[in-house]
Amino acid sequence: MAYLELNNVNKTYGKGANATEVLSNINLHIEEGEFVAIVGFSGSGKTTLVNLINGLLQPTSGEVLFKGNPIIDTSHERGVIFQNYSLLPWLTVYQNISVAVKETFPKESKQFRDERVKEYIEMVNLTPAIHKRPKELSGGMRQRVSIARALAMDPEMIIMDEPLGALDALTRGNLQDEILNIWNKDKRTALLITNDVDEGIYMADRIIPLRPGPNATLGPEFKINIERPRDKTSLNDDPEFKKTRNGIIEYLMEIGEERSTSTDETEYELPDLEPKYFD
Amino acid sequence: MSDKLIKIVRFIGLGFLEPVIRLSRGEETKKNLTDILKKIVAPLASILLFILLWQSGATALFNTEAEYRIEKAFNEQGQKAADEMAVCIESGEISCQPNTLPSPSQVNASFNSLLKDHKVISADKKAFKEKTAALNKQRIAEGKDPIVYTGRPSFVDQIITSIKTVFAGFLLAIFIAVPIGVVIGLSETLRSSINWLIQIFKPVSPVVWLLLVFMIVKTLTKDSDTDSSFIISFISVGLCSMWATLVNTVMGVSTVDKDILNVAKVLKLGPIQKVFKVILPSSLPLIFTGLRITLSVAWMVLIAIELLAQSPGLGSFVWEEFQNGANDSNSKIIVAMFVIGIIGFLLDRIMLTIQKFVSFNKD
DSSP states (O other): OOSEEEEEEEEEESOGGGOEEEEEEEEEEEOTTOEEEEEEOTTSSHHHHHHHHHTSSOOSEEEEEETTEEOOSOOTTEEEEOTTOOOOTTSOHHHHHHHHHHHHOTTSOHHHHHHHHHHHHHHTTOGGGTTOOGGGSOHHHHHHHHHHHHHHTOOSEEEEESTTTTSOHHHHHHHHHHHHHHHHHHTOEEEEEESOHHHHHHHOSEEEEEOOSSSBOBOOOEEOOOOSSOOHHHHTTOHHHHHHHHHHHHHHHHHHHHHHHHHHHOOOOOOOOOOOOOO | OHHHHHHHHHHTTOGGGHHHHHHHTTOSHHHHHHHHIIIIIHHHHHHHHHHHHHHHHHHHHHHHHHHHHHHHHHHHHOHHHHHHHHHHHHHTOGGGOOOSOOOHHHHHHHHHHHHHHHHHHHHHHHHHHHHHHHHHHHHHHTTOOOOOOOSOOOHHHHHHHHHHHHHHHHHHHHHHHHHHHHHHHHOHHHHHHHHHHHHHHTTOOHHHHHHHHHHHHHHHTSSOOSOOHHHHHHHHHHHHHHHHHHHHHHHHHHTOOHHHHHHHHHTTOOHHHIIIIIIHHHHHHHHHHHHHHHHHHHHHHHHHHHHHHTOSSHHHHHHHHHHHOOTTHHHHHHHHHHHHHHHHHHHHHHHHHHHHHHOTTOO
């Protein structure tokens, strides 16, 4: 039995004739301590998949098991780093993390919680900005707060939903290393959702492409057999890297083409509308 | 130091003073001079223009009215009466002054006389208090009601009564609208089941609210002999003005960003924590927008309600002056108009400052 299991999961939005199946027949097994990346086009149902795993959504059919038990609600065991940071805008950096720590460790002393909050702010190098509000922070800093918040809750598994998608390339590279460092320290299980194949290869043990939705399903997995710690500069010349990268991109291109040809066939009849003038 | 001063000045809405402060420090003389021209001189000029227009309008109206009077005297009593009337008007005799829009100087004179009147009345009140102090002590010791001053209230007293009424009504509106708004906003079932009530009662006129409150309060206070006009007017003000806050609170609570709600779920906040830590703070800007509208509506309907409920205050002041028809009644009404406007403006400023203070969207 794997640590996290998705067995024949389907997710449909809407009912009856309007129903759209976003995810169909998803099977995914993640072992403890593993770092898995799922790559896919935007709009392919990645966020739906994440929400099924963190417990914000329930599957229409099939089962999502975490340590053998079905996921029916959110849990402190699974920390989430959202795509759009999702910080509470009226709280400072300290308060944002403090809310999470208070919820996770309600019985601990105030001092313990205070130290924990400060420790995690220090870990993501935000101590100088500790009393600033999210609005005063850059995108990269906000995402670091979000990371600190997720990790301060001491989750067994980290779920990251395109955490670095909105950042510039340099900040992105720095944060990738930071996340890897943290993951390396106590080998938590990690699931990374991304649209960047290079990022997936650099960070993960396994990459699984998500075929685009509707009816998105997982493609064949690609194992990354590159020694850790990986070096970003020499990675580009690594034959293993090239092979995997080409393999994944070819696969994604293929299904991308499939999708574009298949959508070309359906023709939509447009309603006969004319602009109306009110004068 | 003065950077802080500028920040404070800006915060309380006196931003037009900023160039003066900067100029006094010798910063960018040219830019600050144009700023002063724009922010201080131009508004002052427009006020001057307004007074000039008012003055000429009042003069024109005065002349029309005077001509009409002379002509009327001529038609009814002949040339001699007309001449007498013209002389009478010219001399400024009170009995034959045309009754029309007062000029700025007349209004100013009335304002001063109202202030003087206030001084007289408050001196009178003070004297009364001193005179009855010993007697009242004795009466209280005997378990009787103390003797209170029952003389005519001054203009300033009436302003204070009006402000008290509006704040009582405003507090009532907050205590009704915000909690109900939060509860309705949280539940979609409640929202759709109560919506009709809100939609129907929202546009009801202040007068009708007053009558409704009157019906209920009259019955409830049948046995007590206290004056219920204050209770009636503040409840009516509250009921008239609370709708903006109610609708805005419902709106704010029901449209909290989905991402923020997801955070609350992932952090596993309990229902009470969720309301106080996530939903209320994130809907605070909208709630405050509602409160601001509520306060200005409250101030606006207050005058009409006081006028009808015959409770003391600016509304009844205006109405009494109108009924009074003395030669300076019109200018007193204009004084009241400006006072009402300026107080309304100040109340809105205060709310805006508080709103800025609690809002997380501040820059």
